[in-house]
Amino acid sequence: MNQFVYKQASGITALSASFHEFSYKKHAHDEYALGVTLDGIQKFSSRGSIHASCPHGVMLFHPGFVHDGWAHEHQRLDYVMIYVDESKMKAILDTNEPHYFKDSVVYDKTLERLVYNTAFTILNDCDPAFCDDAFTLLGAHLGGLMTDAKINREHQRIQKIKWILRNTEGEPLRLDDVATAVGMSKYQMIRIFKAAVGLSPYQYYLSCKLSRAKKLIEETKEVYTAVTAEHFVDLSHLNKHFKNTYGVTANTYAKSLI
Template sequence: MEKFIYKNRIGITTLSAKIEKFAYKKHAHEEYALGVTLNGIQKYSLEGSSLKSYRNDVMLFNPEELHDGQAGSKEESLDYVMLYIKPKLFLEAIGEKEIVKFSSSIVYNEKLKQDIINLSSTILYEKDEALCNELLLNIVDNFTSKDFTLDYKKETLLVKRAKEMIYYELDDVLNLDEISKQLNLSKFQFIRIFKANTGVTPYQFFLNCKLIHAKKYLELTKDIYATIVEYGFTDLSHFNRHFKRVYGVTAYKYLLSLF
């Protein structure tokens, strides 16, 4: 049985999940994500590398890192918790101003594991925000400067410009002809170059960005149909289909979990 429970507090979203056959479509988050595999095996690709997280392992994801995910064993379900922490909040907590990157993707650290579980439980049970802030500090205090690198993903100017152009089209359909024309490329050249630099096609990037912003808009307005209109989804079925592939639940169920 698949189970996804989301809760949000102090700018942190917690996910408690149990999956057997469900597989996440390749996507990225704008937040830092820290998680613990509680049972089973988490199998996923991250920026082109195949990884497995076993019980009690801590998973660390940087903002905009492409990944998918599924249970890595047919014999047992995968249970895990994740914390999605907004970059501004995370950087403030660790005392950095510029975006940093985790040096490792999977670590075994008993204290860090327990600190992540403690904050996840506190958010899931909607306890005091002051306690949440203190528990976040407990988490970041596990890291030292050697656990981060400033050598963040470098992109070509062409890809940066293309991303900016795609961002402007999130409430519409992706116009490959117009973007490639402005970049003095054929649309097929553009697709190849973009995928070689990012690991996804322009359409996959466009759809992932659309879902990230639609999720934020949904959290703000609590209005599914306004979100559908704002971000140009055809209808509720179309929105839910894409939303569930990335977040495991329909937009309506996600919205209910926020209350």
């Protein structure tokens, strides 16, 4: 049986997952995501490479990091994750600049313990003060694993495309307009964006819609509010894409937060 348990505390979302047949579709998070593989092997692909996190491996995803995920050879996989808002991560790192993880999977016993402890306090409904303490200790250890963003012309254009896609709300996505805004032809933009990010502009746009829908559900506990606000065809349309990305339907996720 596949199991996905989400809980929140102190502005951090924690996930406890156990599955063998499920696989995540390619997506990106607005948050930083850090996870510990407890049992089994989790595989995921990104930018043309396949990565594997074995037991005690720590998975590190920065915002916008496009990836999928599955259990190696459909064996049982157990892991925990925490999702941290970018503003909260910047505060704990005491910086206003975006930072990226140098590696996608590391084996660091101290980091493993700190990520697990943060997830444990949230998943077990501990006092929020314990969660804040655990995350503070984690933040102090993260600096050496991260690097400043490398700014060049192509990076700037990709970031501008991402910004436009994230902020295209309540209106149809017009790729010709996006391409014009960054001085490219539509097909040149699609090709360069997919090569750099791992998703087409439309797929990234859909991922942003799902991320906003998730936040709305967290704030309102109402799935139909998310359907309407993000212009999904209906609840089944939202549920289908939500489950492919987060492992559970929007309905189930909303119930987990009550």
